[in-house]
Amino acid sequence: MSSSVLDKVMTILHAFEVDDHDLTLAELVRRTGLHKATAHRLCGxxxxxxxxxxxxxxxxxxGGLFELGMRASVERGLLEIAMPFLQDLYERTRETVHLGVLDGHEVMYVAKIGGHRQASAPSRTGGRMPLHCTGIGKALLAHTDPETRREVLSAPLVRRTPRTIIAPGLLSQQLDAARESGVTFEYEESAPGIACVAAPILDVGDNSLIAAISATGPVHRYRPEQHVAAVRAAAGGIAATLHRRRALQH
Incomplete structure (x- = not known):
């Protein structure tokens, strides 16, 4: 397959948005700008x-795309080890639990567990959110390499709600505090009505960043400060299990 054909295939795939169930050929042509005959042939x-x-x-x-996605080695191996800890954390908190990894300047959600009363968080499995306004994003940002942190803090910080922190100095102070305490918080910064506590999953050997987890709930009843120990313990358990698994493989 030539690169030009690959480009067109990727254009078609990216034409689908989160809430789309299916798209007509005419709509695909409109969104991609491809010639109708080309779009029809490639879709076939x-x-x-x-x-x-x-x-x-x-x-x-x-569903073939989902199957390919599940073969992504880093996320799949991480998810296999993390899932029991995420389920335990959900049982303890009865709130929405996330697992996310750093992808560029965004958090990509690898897993999301929520029961019947889960918070209406804007996150979804496989979805992305900005680092600066989510609890899990700030946990990742606090422990990533200095260059990535500088890039995020020097770029415009988009205000998603009235409570989004868009002052780089104030956000930087939060990130420094998070490195000390091992947790980050969000109070209605990514979406109105939700609060969150998050913790990084750090490599036991060199303390490098692997991922982060969080517990999110509605602000009218959820107090993230009460779940700091549980979230930190789950993150530590995942890190220790990953370390043991790697040690056995070498």
């Missing part, structure tokens, strides 16, 4: 490759 080939499914309304993303 993508159906055969299990990248798209054909539906009565047009096309939708195929």
């Amino acid at each position: 080939e993508m159906v055969q490759a299990h990248l798209l499914d054909r539906t009565p309304g047009g096309y939708r993303l195929s």
